[in-house]
Structure formats: C-alpha cells, structure tokens
Amino acid sequence: MDVSSAERDLRALMVAGLGGDAAAHKALLSRLSGHLRAYFKGRLLQMGRGAVEAEDLVQEALIAIHTRRHTYDPAQPFTPWAYAIARYKLLDHLRRTKASVKDLPLEEADELTARDDFSEVESAFDMQKLLAGISPKMRQAIQYVKLDGLSVSEAAARSGMSESAVKVSVHRGMKALALLIGRGKPT
Amino acid sequence: MKTDQFIEILSSDLHPVKRGVVGKTLAWALIVGGAAAFGLMLVSVGVRPGLFGGTGPTFLALKLAFTISLIGAGAAFLSAASHPGRSSRKRFLLAFLPFVAVALLALGAVLLSAPMARHGMVFAAEWLTCLVCIPLFAIVPFAALIWALRMGAPTDLRRTGAIAGLVAGSLGAAAYAFHCSGDSLPFIAIWYGTPILLWTLIGAMLGPRLLRW
Numbered sequence: 001m002d003v004s005s006a007e008r009d010l011r012a013l014m015v016a017g018l019g020g021d022a023a024a025h026k027a028l029l030s031r032l033s034g035h036l037r038a039y040f041k042g043r044l045l046q047m048g049r050g051a052v053e054a055e056d057l058v059q060e061a062l063i064a065i066h067t068r069r070h071t072y073d074p075a076q077p078f079t080p081w082a083y084a085i086a087r088y089k090l091l092d093h094l095r096r097t098k099a100s101v102k103d104l105p106l107e108e109a110d111e112l113t114a115r116d117d118f119s120e121v122e123s124a125f126d127m128q129k130l131l132a133g134i135s136p137k138m139r140q141a142i143q144y145v146k147l148d149g150l151s152v153s154e155a156a157a158r159s160g161m162s163e164s165a166v167k168v169s170v171h172r173g174m175k176a177l178a179l180l181i182g183r184g185k186p187t
Numbered sequence: 188m189k190t191d192q193f194i195e196i197l198s199s200d201l202h203p204v205k206r207g208v209v210g211k212t213l214a215w216a217l218i219v220g221g222a223a224a225f226g227l228m229l230v231s232v233g234v235r236p237g238l239f240g241g242t243g244p245t246f247l248a249l250k251l252a253f254t255i256s257l258i259g260a261g262a263a264f265l266s267a268a269s270h271p272g273r274s275s276r277k278r279f280l281l282a283f284l285p286f287v288a289v290a291l292l293a294l295g296a297v298l299l300s301a302p303m304a305r306h307g308m309v310f311a312a313e314w315l316t317c318l319v320c321i322p323l324f325a326i327v328p329f330a331a332l333i334w335a336l337r338m339g340a341p342t343d344l345r346r347t348g349a350i351a352g353l354v355a356g357s358l359g360a361a362a363y364a365f366h367c368s369g370d371s372l373p374f375i376a377i378w379y380g381t382p383i384l385l386w387t388l389i390g391a392m393l394g395p396r397l398l399r400w
Binding site: 018029033062071081098181 | 191195201202208271321340399
C-alpha cells in the first residue's frame with residue numbers, strides 16, 4: 001500500500017472516530033499499532049534494544065493518540081500528527097531509560113536480561129493492576145470473557161450471574177478501564 | 188497485556204470530540220492570567236496618577252504595543268506547539284521579534300538624546316519596582332498557561348515552556364504598564380525586557396518537567 005492511500009484511510013478513520021464512531025476508532029488503533037510497532041522496533045533495534053520495549057512503547061503511543069485525539073485538527077494531514085506523537089514518546093522513553101541506567105550502573109547487564117525474561121509477566125501485571133481499579137463483579141466478568149476466553153454462557157455458569165449480567169459487567173468494566181487508562185499512565 | 192485487548196479497552200468508551208478545544212483553553216488561560224495580573228496590579232501598586240495626562244498616554248500605548256505584540260506572537264506559537272505535527276520553529280523566532288524592534292528604538296532614542304539626559308532615561312522613576320512587580324504579576328498567568336498547555340500535546344517542551352514564560356512575563360508587564368511612570372524607550376527596553384526574558388528562561392527550565400505527558 002502506498003503512503004498517500006494509507007494517509008487517506010487513516011485520516012478518514014480518525015475523523016469518524018472523532019465523531020464518536022467506536023468501530024472506526026478501533027480500526028484506526030489496530031492499523032496504527034502495526035505502523036507503530038514497525039517504527040519503534042526499527043529504531044530500538046538500531047540501538048541494540050529489545051522488541052518487548054517496542055511493544056510497551058506501542059501501547060504508550062496508543063494511549064497518547066487516544067487521550068490526545070482532541071489535539072488533531074481534521075483540516076491538517078493525519079500522518080504528521082501521529083508521527084509527532086510517536087516520536088515524542090520514543091524520545092521520552094529513551095530519555096527516561098537512559099537516566100535509570102545511569103542510576104544503576106552496576107546492575108545494568110542483569111537488569112536488561114531480567115527485563116527480557118519476564119516481559120510477558122510484566123505486561124500481564126499491568127492488566128492486573130488496571131483491573132484492581134474496578135469493581136470485583138466487573139473484574140471477574142472481564143477476567144473470564146476477555147482474558148480467559150470463556151464464552152458468555154460459560155462465564156455466567158462459573159460466576160453464578162445471568163448471561164445478561166455478565167454482558168453488562170463486561171461492557172461497564174471496559175468503559176471503566178478506558179477511563180482509568182485515560183486518567184493516568186498504567187505503569 | 189496484549190495490544191489487541193488494549194485497543195479494545197480504549198475504543199470501548201468513545202465520546203465524540205469537540206473541535207478547537209485546545210485553542211479555546213489557551214484563550215481562557217490568557218484571559219484569566221491577564222485579569223489576575225491586572226487585579227494584582229490594582230490592589231498592590233495601583234494605577235499611576237496622571238495616566239491620561241502629559242506623556243502618560245503615549246508611553247502607555249508604547250508599553251502595551253510592545254507587550255501585546257509579544258503576547259500575540261507567543262500565543263500563535265503556543266497554539267501551534269500544542270498540536271503535534273505542526274511546524275512551529277518559525278513562530279518561535281517570530282515571538283522574539285518585538286524585543287529586536289524595541290531594542291532598536293531604544294538605541295535610536297539614546298543616540299538622539301543629549302549625553303546628560305541618558306542616565307535619567309534609563310534610571311527613570313521606580314525602575315526597581317518594575318523589576319520586582321513584573322515577575323510577580325506573571326506568576327498566575329504562567330500557571331494558567333501551563334495548565335492550558337497540559338490539555339494539549341506539546342512535543343517540544345523546552346521551547347513551549349520558554350514561550351509560556353515569555354507570554355506570562357508579557358502579561359505581567361502589560362498589567363504593570365498601567366502603574367509605570369518610566370516614560371522613555373530605553374526604560375521600556377531594559378526594565379520590561381529583562382523580567383520578560385527572565386520568565387522566558389524560567390519557562391525553558393521548567394517546561395520539560397511541567398509539560399511532560
């Protein structure tokens with residue numbers, strides 16, 4: 001796909017998302033996540049850094065694009081806007097991680113390998129932290145349906161709730177999580 | 188967390204976004220900051236006696252022309268800087284243009300004046316009050332601007348902080364102009380220019396910390 005048609009598609013999705021179209025917004029973020037991953041991986045690998053770090057950055061940039069979407073002016077091209085945010089997040093990340101390495105010069109080597117080993121655990125931990133911020137009922141429903149991959153009827157049977165109650169809890173829980181992410185960084 | 192799950196969460200509570208929020212927030216910060224600086228001037232030093240007599244009106248107009256052009260050029264930069272992807276380098280330099288203009292005018296005034304009068308032009312009445320009041324009057328405007336900029340998405344934090352300081356200092360100076368009785372161009376260039384540049388420096392230092400997101 002050439003660059004100008006990507007710009008056209010992404011911009012159309014962005015404008016629809018700004019109007020409140022959730023499906024368009026989701027499609028935009030999914031497509032952007034691919035572009036962002038390629039961008040961050042490319043840059044970080046050049047510096048000899050890992051792909052896990054890139055995935056963290058992808059999520060951080062997605063939060064930024066989501067929570068700052070009011071700073072996009074539909075009269076302007078979309079790609080420079082998204083790129084400026086991605087670049088800002090990368091620079092911010094590099095500045096931050098450089099400082100923390102300086103703080104712990106002796107531990108440096110071990111720290112890096114450890115971070116690579118436990119990357120999956122760390123990511124899951126973020127989700128658990130986020131989930132701790134919502135009501136137990138919503139948390140359970142999201143755990144079953146979204147994380148464990150159970151069907152709504154299985155989740156209903158396991159939790160003793162009705163199917164519609166599970167659906168409502170998942171729906172409300174997702175909204176609550178979106179609010180939590182928007183409010184602060186889930187680090 | 189998987190990025191797919193993450194995206195699903197982010198798009199599950201989507202509200203339509205209002206247009207032009209960033210510009211409106213900045214405009215409000217300028218109004219609130221300006222009103223606060225003016226109010227502080229009224230209750231602390233007050234309006235100068237004879238504001239509308241003698242050289243008063245001419246120099247009030249000059250002081251306001253200087254400070255308002257700084258505020259205007261600075262606000263244009265801040266608005267661009269709050270929107271990622273808009274180039275703002277040129278606007279950054281433009282924000283300093285009023286300093287050059289005033290410095291040249293002041294130099295001209297000094298050269299044209301009698302050598303004996305020069306000391307009086309620079310150290311006119313209350314230059315020290317000027318140096319104290321303008322930075323103090325700028326505190327609330329600076330806080331208001333930082334608050335507004337945090338609602339946007341500035342990506343060049345040092346420059347954005349610097350211009351926030353410049354605009355805040357200029358708002359403080361514009362308010363102080365109603366009290367100030369230092370009626371000469373060199374006086375404006377030095378005793379208005381210095382505190383405004385001081386706030387620009389403070390803004391540049393604090394920007395990366397205050398504006399990070």
